[in-house]
Amino acid sequence: MMIEAAFYQRQSILSQIGDKGQAHLKAAPVVIIGAGGLGHPVASFLAAAGVGRILIVDDDTIDGGNLNRQFLFTPEQIGENKSEVLRERIQKQNPFIQVNSLDTRVSLENCQEILSDYKLVLDCTDNFKTKFLLHDACFLLKKDLIQASIYQFEGQLQNFLYSNDEVRENGCLRCLWPEVPSESCVGNCEQAGVVGAVAGNIGTMQAMEAIKSIVGMEVLTPNTTLTFDLISYQLNKFKWKKYGNCPLCADSSVSLSTISRPKLGEFxxxxxxxxxxxxxxxxxxxxxxxxxxxxxxxxxxxxxxxxxxxxxxxxxxxxxxxxxxxxxxxxxxxxxxxxxxxxxxxxx
Ligand SMILES: [Zn+2]
CATH class of the missing domain: 3.40.250.10 (Rhodanese-like domain)
Structure with missing residues (x-):
């Protein structure tokens, strides 16, 4: 039987990580929302890095159309709950950590309770509604959030490390998008199409951002969106500014239920x-x-x-x-x- 230290030896010899960084990883409670194309590389690389406590949340069941990007699932597992199958797989990958799963959909009602025990939230979902709900909850609960999304051959990554009050004072996602965009603006993987390697790349970057934030390395600066085009390999970073009339960070009386109340679009x-x-x-x-x-x-x-x-x-x-x-x-x-x-x- 191997010892745990040997598992991480190749990364703990890096001066930026060391035994101290490894201890931070082991002590880190991380919740991954979404066991799909982003959730697979995120869960796998966080487990490989030795993140000590991982919760995977997803109420969806495995479908044949998921397998091109959700590469830890097999055709025999079609119909089973994604979070539980991924939990079992990730727990086998690293038996030294604790991996749990929750077969539920994150909602306004349960979101604060799900996030309460976790310091870092990895948003691996594919719809604006959940992304904004997670973002707003993390802002209000002062949790760190790393958010990724993919659209066809391009991905986006941004972090909101709201456990740091200075970051909270600098603005939030609602400064950029005061209202939740309509899902029909872009469409999700089901409608828009996706190559598994794109989700794999962006999810891997998301995992790296999480590892860096846990060990205290340099991360993406606040109010920055990174975009990465997997056709041209063009990488861009866009900065945005705090918005004085932001419905979230500029309103000290706001609550999760008031900001997240669904707003009907035209028709x-x-x-x-x-x-x-x-x-x-x-x-x-x-x-x-x-x-x-x-x-x-x-x-x-x-x-x-x-x-x-x-x-x-x-x-x-x-x-x-x-x-x-x-x-x-x-x-x-x-x-x-x-x-x-x-x-x-x-x-x-
Ligand atoms: Zn704001």
């Missing part, structure tokens, strides 16, 4: 309005034409139509199409079916 409605409307599921449709007749006849009868899809992105595109044609009776279900409670039913 979007909430699930509570569904019972009075005609509901059309657009998930398997390939053309808008198939809905034309029903939209037209509903308009004539003065009834409304709500398009639904998984995340509210495709349905919003369909709604915008019909709105542009003058059909003011069309709506999109806000955040789609995945935003509903798991056991709630929609009756069309």
């Amino acid at each position: 979007e409605i909430l699930a509570s309005s569904l019972s009075q409307q005609k509901v059309i599921d657009v998930r398997n449709s390939t053309s808008m034409i198939e809905f034309s007749d029903v939209v037209r006849s509903s308009q004539e009868k003065n009834t409304h139509i709500v398009f639904v899809c998984n995340k509210g992105i495709q349905s919003l595109a369909v709604t915008r199409h019909f709105r542009a044609l003058g059909f003011s009776n069309t709506w999109s279900l806000f955040e789609g079916l995945s935003g509903l409670d798991k056991d709630s039913q929609i009756i069309g």
